[in-house]
Amino acid sequence: MSLASVSLDHAGRPDGALNTDALRADARREARGLFALLSPGLLLVFAVIIVPIGWLFWLSLFDESGQLSAANYARFFEQASYIKTFVTTFKVAFVVTGACVLFGYPLAYMLSQLPRRAAGVCLIFVILPFWTSVLVRTYAWLVILQRKGLVNTWLMDIGVIGQPLPLANNFAGVVIGMTHIMLPFLVLPLYASMKTIDVDCLRAGMNLGASPAATFRQIFFPLSLPGLASGVVIVFVLCLGFFVTPALMGGGKVIMWAMRMEQTTSLYSNWGAGAALGVVLLAVTLALLGLFHWLLGARATGVWSER
Amino acid sequence: MTKRPCIHGLAVAGLLATVAVPASAADTITVASWGGTYQEAETKAFFDPTAKELGIIIKQDTTNGLDDVRLQVTGNAVKWDITELGADECARGSKEGLFEKLDYNVIDKSGINPKLVHDDWVGISYTSVVLIYRTDVFGDKGPKTWADFWNVEKFPGRRALSGSQATETLSVAALAKGIPIDKVYPVDIDGALQSVDKVKGHIDAWWTSGAQAMQLVKDGEVDMASIWNGRAGTLKKEGAPVSFSFDQSVLTADCMVIPKGSKNKDVAMKALAKFVSPDLQANLPLYVDNGPANEKAFETGKIPPERIKDINSAPENVKKQVLQDPAFWRDTLVEATEKFNNLIQQ
Numbered sequence: 001m002s003l004a005s006v007s008l009d010h011a012g013r014p015d016g017a018l019n020t021d022a023l024r025a026d027a028r029r030e031a032r033g034l035f036a037l038l039s040p041g042l043l044l045v046f047a048v049i050i051v052p053i054g055w056l057f058w059l060s061l062f063d064e065s066g067q068l069s070a071a072n073y074a075r076f077f078e079q080a081s082y083i084k085t086f087v088t089t090f091k092v093a094f095v096v097t098g099a100c101v102l103f104g105y106p107l108a109y110m111l112s113q114l115p116r117r118a119a120g121v122c123l124i125f126v127i128l129p130f131w132t133s134v135l136v137r138t139y140a141w142l143v144i145l146q147r148k149g150l151v152n153t154w155l156m157d158i159g160v161i162g163q164p165l166p167l168a169n170n171f172a173g174v175v176i177g178m179t180h181i182m183l184p185f186l187v188l189p190l191y192a193s194m195k196t197i198d199v200d201c202l203r204a205g206m207n208l209g210a211s212p213a214a215t216f217r218q219i220f221f222p223l224s225l226p227g228l229a230s231g232v233v234i235v236f237v238l239c240l241g242f243f244v245t246p247a248l249m250g251g252g253k254v255i256m257w258a259m260r261m262e263q264t265t266s267l268y269s270n271w272g273a274g275a276a277l278g279v280v281l282l283a284v285t286l287a288l289l290g291l292f293h294w295l296l297g298a299r300a301t302g303v304w305s306e307r
Numbered sequence: 308m309t310k311r312p313c314i315h316g317l318a319v320a321g322l323l324a325t326v327a328v329p330a331s332a333a334d335t336i337t338v339a340s341w342g343g344t345y346q347e348a349e350t351k352a353f354f355d356p357t358a359k360e361l362g363i364i365i366k367q368d369t370t371n372g373l374d375d376v377r378l379q380v381t382g383n384a385v386k387w388d389i390t391e392l393g394a395d396e397c398a399r400g401s402k403e404g405l406f407e408k409l410d411y412n413v414i415d416k417s418g419i420n421p422k423l424v425h426d427d428w429v430g431i432s433y434t435s436v437v438l439i440y441r442t443d444v445f446g447d448k449g450p451k452t453w454a455d456f457w458n459v460e461k462f463p464g465r466r467a468l469s470g471s472q473a474t475e476t477l478s479v480a481a482l483a484k485g486i487p488i489d490k491v492y493p494v495d496i497d498g499a500l501q502s503v504d505k506v507k508g509h510i511d512a513w514w515t516s517g518a519q520a521m522q523l524v525k526d527g528e529v530d531m532a533s534i535w536n537g538r539a540g541t542l543k544k545e546g547a548p549v550s551f552s553f554d555q556s557v558l559t560a561d562c563m564v565i566p567k568g569s570k571n572k573d574v575a576m577k578a579l580a581k582f583v584s585p586d587l588q589a590n591l592p593l594y595v596d597n598g599p600a601n602e603k604a605f606e607t608g609k610i611p612p613e614r615i616k617d618i619n620s621a622p623e624n625v626k627k628q629v630l631q632d633p634a635f636w637r638d639t640l641v642e643a644t645e646k647f648n649n650l651i652q653q
Contacts (some may be wrong), residue, residue: 081648147465148527169512169528252470252513255652263471266374267644269403 060275072276089257093239099179100235104186112194126184138245141177169251177245186231193227233292257281334363336388336571342369352590357581373400376566380405385568388575394560397428398637407565407572414580418603428562430600435536435619436475436557443548444530452555453483459509464530467523470513473647474636478557492632496643536619540596558628592618
């Protein structure tokens with residue numbers, strides 16, 4: 001068949017068209033080959049991610065007696081605690097992400113300006129906590145922050161405060177503990193992106209008379225936005241599913257979505273009750289990621305195309 | 308289709324044949340419990356002696372509760388032959404049909420409270436929810452009753468209650484209203500919720516695990532709390548300045564079941580019969596503060612008299628406590644827990 005078409009082309013069309021066709025066929029063949037190479041991975045993703053999520057969604061549509069029903073979703077509106085949990089979850093995620101940006105951006109900036117060796121040493125201190133269990137770090141915060149903990153004892157000993165500060169078993173405790181755990185997830189992608197910023201761009205800005213502050217604001221900061229965006233998204237999404245730290249630091253007053261999932265799964269005899277919580281969180285997270293992409297992604301791409 | 312029962316019958320016959328062989332060394336069952344010091348105590352009190360007497364091997368695993376059993380039974384992947392649960396979980400699982408029927412010709416139920424003897428589950432031990440307070444804050448004039456705990460003017464201080472065990476918190480909330488211990492059950496849920504509402508603004512932590520309750524009291528994060536008696540006893544042994552008693556505490560039971568589809572049902576039945584026998588039940592309080600479910604254990608003479616007065620299920624102590632009714636919570640747990648969550652969540 002291909003032979004026939006080649007000979008026909010030979011007769012009728014100029015050489016360029018023949019070349020294009022051959023190239024296109026070649027590209028198609030290569031795409032097929034690549035797809036074949038990719039297929040084991042795709043199959044795996046399909047089997048271990050798509051199928052279970054579909055199943056989860058399916059389960060969430062049935063009530064305790066196995067009847068098709070919206071009861072698992074209606075519960076969110078009937079019981080005030082679900083809405084409260086949802087609001088709390090996003091409040092914690094926003095505040096922790098904000099705190100991470102506040103602390104992480106200057107840290108990443110400092111690291112990116114240090115000589116390579118010094119930056120390497122400092123980075124170890126950023127990564128080191130990664131190797132310690134989240135549970136251990138959370139308990140450590142509890143020891144530091146609780147009523148008779150280190151911070152309150154010291155502050156009272158030197159007379160700064162008369163009454164212990166409420167730092168643990170509440171919202172503040174959850175935010176402090178989670179910010180510490182999430183910080184590396186923001187700093188590492190941000191640092192990587194800051195390192196790729198061409199120093200010559202900054203020099204050029206200075207050369208054209210911009211002050212250091214203006215150079216930072218007009219050149220460095222916009223160029224660091226893609227890294228910041230990916231860090232923010234990672235931190236935010238991880239926060240939404242957090243369990244250990246709010247469970248231990250929240251004193252039972254800060255209930256996040258994952259904790260509610262655990263409660264609901266053991267309270268109800270149908271898996272659908274817990275599954276519905278998973279589906280809702282997934283849907284809202286995807287919607288938010290879309291929003292992030294639209295807001296930050298577009299802006300970041302804009303920066304790159306200007307460049 | 309017509310062949311299937313035949314094959315099934317053959318398989319059962321084969322199974323019976325292997326079981327019938329006396330003390331075949333290959334008989335192995337798997338028992339799951341809560342882990343930690345409690346399961347260690349059970350190992351010494353129940354599992355090891357039973358394995359020795361029946362000539363079987365008892366493997367152990369740990370459970371998170373009813374979810375695990377539900378997962379195994381509904382997924383046709385039952386790996387446990389006996390598992391421990393909280394009594395209200397047993398009552399709920401029984402309603403869902405997750406357990407094998409128990410054979411009370413094999414298991415001797417005498418001495419076990421009839422409320423804990425059912426077609427497919429049986430009581431194994433008791434835990435009490437007690438009121439603990441720090442003596443470095445209150446001396447010996449701390450809150451002694453739940454009404455005291457609720458009285459924030461007379462007993463100022465930081466407080467913790469269980470946020471995960473709604474059944475226990477609602478029971479003590481009913482006691483705090485002044486309801487006598489024999490009238491607490493059936494619990495007036497709305498009344499108990501109103502009682503929780505009165506104190507919730509003064510609760511500094513709603514604990515979700517025994518370890519957390521212990522840590523809150525031990526570190527002085529709170530001055531008084533509801534806590535399981537085993538944890539309270541450990542705190543005292545560790546030298547923490549605390550005091551508690553069984554007055555007005557809530558007696559909750561643990562139970563054991565054979566998950567539906569267990570492959571060693573018959574051996575499991577014999578082992579379970581041993582676990583609840585007075586002789587082995589009397590071993591439990593020698594290792595841990597959880598009292599035996601079989602009151603005949605106190606007649607075996609194995610438990611020293613000075614130890615008996617510290618055991619929650621000793622007849623003298625049972626009188627001072629409310630026995631949590633699993634059948635009541637089987638039917639009301641979901642609604643009560645949702646209402647409780649709505650109330651305590653800020």
